[in-house]
Amino acid sequence: MINFIESFLFPLECYGCGKVSSNLCDNCNNRLIYSIPECYVCRRVSSGFITHENCLSEKTPYSAVFYGWQYNSITRKLLHAYKYRHAYKLSEFISGLLFERFRRLNISFNSESFVITSIPLHSTREKERGFNQVELICKGFAKRLNIEYTPILERIKKTESQSLQSKKGRVQNVRNSFQLSTSSKGLENGKGILIMDDVITTGSTLNAAAQEILKGLPNSEILGIGLFRGKPRFSDN
Ligand SMILES: [Zn+2]
Ligand SMILES: [Zn+2]
Numbered sequence: 001m002i003n004f005i006e007s008f009l010f011p012l013e014c015y016g017c018g019k020v021s022s023n024l025c026d027n028c029n030n031r032l033i034y035s036i037p038e039c040y041v042c043r044r045v046s047s048g049f050i051t052h053e054n055c056l057s058e059k060t061p062y063s064a065v066f067y068g069w070q071y072n073s074i075t076r077k078l079l080h081a082y083k084y085r086h087a088y089k090l091s092e093f094i095s096g097l098l099f100e101r102f103r104r105l106n107i108s109f110n111s112e113s114f115v116i117t118s119i120p121l122h123s124t125r126e127k128e129r130g131f132n133q134v135e136l137i138c139k140g141f142a143k144r145l146n147i148e149y150t151p152i153l154e155r156i157k158k159t160e161s162q163s164l165q166s167k168k169g170r171v172q173n174v175r176n177s178f179q180l181s182t183s184s185k186g187l188e189n190g191k192g193i194l195i196m197d198d199v200i201t202t203g204s205t206l207n208a209a210a211q212e213i214l215k216g217l218p219n220s221e222i223l224g225i226g227l228f229r230g231k232p233r234f235s236d237n
Contacts, residue, residue, distance in 0.1 A: 015081045015090060016074050023093050031074040034101070035229055040065035040203055043232040048107075060203070061210045065224035066107065068098050071199055075228045079198060082133050091133065095140030098227065102145070109147055114192040116142045116225075117152040119209055120178070124158060137227070138196045152184040152193065153209055162205060170204040178212040190219040200226035 014021050016028030024032070039046040040062060041055035049066045056063070069075050082090040102108070118138035126132050135151075142149040157177035165173050187193075195209055203224075210222045 015093070016077050028074050031072065033070040033072065035067035035070055038232065040200070040224065059211070060207055061214060062206065062222050062224045065200065065203070065206065065226060066102070067200065067229045068101055068227045071228035071230045079228070087131055087133060087136060091136035092140050094227065095137045095144060098137070098141055098225075099144040109145060109192070109194065111147045114194060115148045115150045115152075115187065116145070116194040116196065117150055119195065119197040119205055120151065120153050120155045122155040122158040134196055134198050137198075141196070147194075150183050150187065151181055152187070152213060153178045154181045162201065167202050170202050174205050174208040178209050180212060180216045184213070184216060187217060189217045191217070192221045192223065193217070194223050194225055196225040196227075198227045200224075200229040
């Protein structure tokens with residue numbers, strides 16, 4: 001009954017184009033393109049999103065980084081919509097889509113061996129916006145995946161937007177911008193850690209976060225989850 005009243009008072013609008021239909025109309029849904037499994041470092045195809053052995057290094061320590069969808073005009077709109085309006089409803093919607101994507105890829109995690117965390121915002125930025133959109137999505141996803149959400153990192157440097165930086169500038173911009181939080185103290189060294197971010201470009205933010213975690217928990221396996229990533233330069237589709 002409540003759902004009925006809600007849909008009467010607040011008809012569902014497509015997050016992509018605003019048309020009154022469902023959360024995502026057929027037309028926009030068709031433009032959500034799954035990312036092809038690739039290695040996050042060299043961006044060549046790699047089954048299961050596993051990082052190639054010779055692409056792993058101290059600076060690029062993720063054993064795998066999974067992506068949801070290509071970053072394109074429709075996912076840009078979704079991202080914009082959840083940053084600036086409908087944040088809570090949309091984070092539920094996106095975490096549901098992501099969970100479904102993982103289920104279809106047959107990817108799951110043992111709740112005893114893994115925790116999940118998200119890339120934090122600097123506290124002043126979070127106050128300005130009122131929430132951290134990645135954290136909201138990550139918490140919804142954690143619940144569905146049945147693994148514990150733990151805020152392992154804090155952001156101690158207020159960085160400029162990564163989208164305004166060159167590739168080299170991005171590494172510099174996020175250097176030393178994270179520190180381990182007090183909640184990380186309870187984690188056993190060796191616990192697997194999944195780190196979520198929304199858009200992955202060069203991976204500098206993810207790498208800076210992992211490097212900080214490994215200082216305190218050097219035996220942990222680190223895996224990444226990005227909601228969106230642009231298609232590789234050499235991809236021809
Ligand atoms: Zn639409
Ligand atoms: Zn590679």
